[in-house]
Amino acid sequence: MSNNLSAQWEKLLRPGILTLFYREYPLMELYDDACQRIQEFLYKILRFLLRQYPHRAELEQWLYINYPEAQYALNRSSRKRIFSIDQLQTLIHKEFGIHNEMDINYLATTLEHCTKDVLKLAHDYVNRLGKNEIIANDIDLVMNADTIFVEILRSDLNSTTNTSSSNYNIDTTMSYNELIRHFIITETQYKDDLELLIKFFRNPIRKFFHDDLQIIEIVFGCLDDIYELTTRFLSDLEDAKEMRDDITKNISLYEPFQNFIEGNEFECYIKYTQTILATDHIDQLKKMLNNEQIKQYLELKSDQIKETYRYLLPALLHIPIHHFQQYLIYLEKLALFPESESAQLTDVLSVLRQNSYHIKRPKLYMNLSIHAFSMPKLNDNKKNNWKNSIENWDIKESISLFDSYLKHIVIQNSSSTLITNVDRRAILFSTILCLCKNLSNDKWKFKEKIWLRKFNINDQIIIPDHEHVFEIKCDEKNYILAARSEQDKFQWLCLLMYIRNKSILQRELYNILINEDAQQVLLTPDPSRYKFCAPNLPTNILIDYQTNDKSSSSSSFIIRGATIEKLIEHLTHHQLLHPRFVKSFLMTYKSYCTPLELLNLLIERYNIPEPASAYLYTEQQLKKFRKEYIQPIKLRVLNVIRQWVDKYFNDLIESNDHVLEQLQTFLQSIPDTGGLYQFKTSILKLIDKQTIDYQDPSKKNQQQDLITDERDQIEDLDVFLVLKLDVSVEKRVRFTSRHLRTSNYDYHCEFLNKYKAHSSTTKPVLRILLY
Known part of the structure; x- marks a missing residue:
């Protein structure tokens, strides 16, 4: 909602304000700008109440404290309201997703009494000045003079800042396309954070609670449900990206959101929030970590993982709650663009807002995403010109992670009998902790900076007569600091552990995922349905493995002979790749084989069937199959076709089997979606270009000469390799007409003539080199 309210809100609020004003103060004049300012203020009050008091009991208590007379108005059910209940209920349901009738009655009464209060204060103020009209400046003055209104305005400002795009690293100048891309990147990073919580923090300690898994559920909540939702949501986003008719078009967010909203699947966030923000959650976490087996397990870990569990894990568990707020921010921004699906996104936003009123925003922790590209910022942090406010400031960074106060404790002697402490303003950046001395109320002097590169935290240090103490151990010097409270100390250690172990946790998760992927077998189609999956047997392929190849650090192999199907399989293999082999083939x-046979084989290779009984496999297995098997093969088939069209177009156009027409038909059958679209378009354009060149006699002859020269230059053929091995020519394998004959007579004679003088002591063996 922009500063200028929509026509529907104005239609609801404006008549009620004017009716109430002229009924109470008929001799006064209320200007349009003042009426507009009151409308905006009433909307802020409504937003404030719905965010802070989503339940009737809380709203009733607030109303009783601030407007006791409102109870009398509520008891008079027959009394006519200034603001229409039906219109208010419709707009609130559309804008915020709330549709409880009793809450609407309370809200309508609250708005009416707030309007009366504002008009009374404005009337009294203007009357003292001897004027008879109220303008916008008068409304601003009286609202800033009332403690209740100031609290509402300040809370609304903090709430807006708390959920602002800057807090979540969203650039307000992004275009629609950029916002969509940024959203998908953020969602991918969020999935990584969830995997970190599940696979690094939860699963390793879950095995210690086989008899009592309830404590794991109390501490970690329904992370599995949220992870499954996020995985499927990302999968739908990828499908939406693949299914675009035009790659230049925007990705639709409406359908992925709508699929899950219809099933109320985002309600898992409500359940998760209730678990994580429960009053006893921290106590349950401490109880879990005090388990003797857990203690022994964590003490064996390096990189202060024990402290990471204690101080950083509680903040990481708030990531899903913060991320749900990000959904609202993105949708609010995307709905403002004049795009075709903006109205649909507004409907999605209203439904998610209905859930958001049951999801309280964490106040203690900021969004400490481990996989985010940038460091988090506090809610009230802005870029500060530190040089103007702090003397001797020499730090280039401008946005701080945390700005608070600490006591810097200095032990003067080794016996720890002489201890001094000084108050310092501590400003935490991503790599530096700066300590500043107070000169006056607003003046500070830079005293010391602590480089946070290689450091450890000691949270068990005890200093006489000092509480909430912790120590930062750096390479050159140790620093003993004391926070103002236990909660302040907890927040400091949380942020310090975040800075220290952010990259370590990323690396740990990467290793876990690599190990899981290595243990997961790649699915392949059934050989009875897909002949290119037949196992390697002496009847279809003969391979020589070269483990002592001096030209390569890894083992290689040579195909001595193969069926045409096996040759096509290795030509477009999903893992093995040798660019020279395509050219040689x-x-x-x-x-x-003929061009038509080759085209048919390539088309068969391209059309890969799904594994039999796909329902028996997990989504991860099928996703890996599509990503690591289907996609590479399809791309390499198209790559072979492109080189075929580019280098040997005459083979296609001069064939009596109409190979070129069949190739074009096949290419046109490829959907205009996904990453294959560009390959398909490129090949079709190349066919058009080659057809035009073929019809030009000069270019046709030139192309034919190039092909003839390439095929005549036997000494440059990469497909053949003459190896100096003590192997007789009689041991070479010859295949039938349906197989590749590795000892083609013409080529063989040519080789013998060229290499007879060079290899007088050994006999050459003709082979096909793949690797």
């Missing part, structure tokens, strides 16, 4: 394929 295309130069020689006409010795053992």
Whole structure:
């Protein structure tokens, strides 16, 4: 909602304000700008009440304290309201997702009494000045003079800042496309954070509570439900990206959101929030960490993982709650753009807002995403010109992570009998902790900076007559600091552990995922349905493995002979890749198959069936199959076709089997979506270009000469390799006409003539080199 309220809100609020004003003060004049200012203020009051007091009991208590006379108005059910209940209920349901009739009655009464209060204060103020009209400045003055109104305005400002895009690193100048891309990146990072919580923090200690898993559920909540929702949501986003008719079009967010909203699946966030923000949650976490087996397990860990569990984990558990607020921010910003789906996103936003009123925003922790590109910021942090406010300031960073006060404790002698402490303003950045001395009320002097590169935290240090003490151990010097309270100390240690272990946790999760991926077998289609998955047997392929290849640090192999199907399989293999082999194959394929046979085989290779009984496999297995098997093969098939069209177009256009037409039909059948679209478009454009060049006699002859030269230059063929091995020519394998004949007579004779003088003591063996 912008500063200028929508016509629907104005239609609801304006008549009520004017009716109430002229009924109470008929001799006064209320200007339009003043009426507009009151409308905006009433909307802020409504937003304030719905955010702070989402339940009837809380709202009733607030109303009783601030407007006791409102109870009498509520008891008179027959009394006519200034603001229409039906219109208010419709707008609140559309804007905020609230549709409880009793809450609407309380809200309507609250708005009426606030309006009366503002008009009375404005009337009294203007009357003292001897004027008979009220303008916008008068409304601003009286609202800033009333303690209740100031509290509401300040709370609304803090709430806006708390959920602002700057707090979540969202650039307000982004375009619609940039916001969509940023949203998908943020969602991917969020999934990584959830995997970190589940696979690094929860799963390793879960095994110690086989008999009592309830404490795990109390501490970690329904993380599995949220992770499953996020994984499916990301999958739907990827599908939406693939299913675009035009890659230049925006990705639709409405359908992915709508799929889950219809099933009320975002309600898992409400359940999770109730668990994490429960009053006894921290106590349950401490109880879990005090388990003797957990203590022993964590003490064996390096990189202060024990302290990470104690101080950083509680903040990381708030990431899902913060992320749900990010959904609202993104949708609010996207709904403001004049795009076709903006109205639909507004409907999604109203439904999510209904859930958000049951999700209280964490006050103690900021959004400490481990996988975010940038460091988090406090709610009230802005770029500060530190040089103007602090003397001797020499730090280039401008946005702080935390700004608070600490006592710097200095032990003067080794016996710890002489201890001094000084108050310092402590400003925490991503790599530096700065300590400043107070000169006067608003003047500070820079005293010392602590580099936070390689440091450890000691939270068990005890200093006589000092509480809430902790120690930062750096390479050069140790610093003993004391916080103002236990909660302040907890927050300091949380942020310090975040800075210290952010990259370590990223690396730990990466290793976990790599190990899981290595243990997961890649699915393949059934060989009875897909002949390119047949196992390697002596009847279809003969391979020589070269483990002592001096030209390569890894083992290689040579195909001595293979069926055409096996040759196509290795030509477009999902893992093995050798660019020279494609060129060599295309130069020689006409010795053992026709262009039409090759095209049909490539099309068969491209059309990969799903594994049999796909419902028996997990979503992760199927996703890996599509990403690591189907996608690479399809791309490499299209790559072979592109090189075929580019280098040997005559083979296609001069074929009597109408190969070119069949190729174009196949390419047109590829959907205009996903990453294959660009490959398909590129090949079709290349066909058009080659067709035009073929019709030009000069270019046609030139192209034919190039092909003839390439196929005549046997000494440059990469597909053949003459190895000096003590192997007789008689041991070479010859295949039938349906196989690739590795000892083609013409090529073999050419080789013998060229290398006879060079290899007088050994006999050459003709082979096909893949690796």
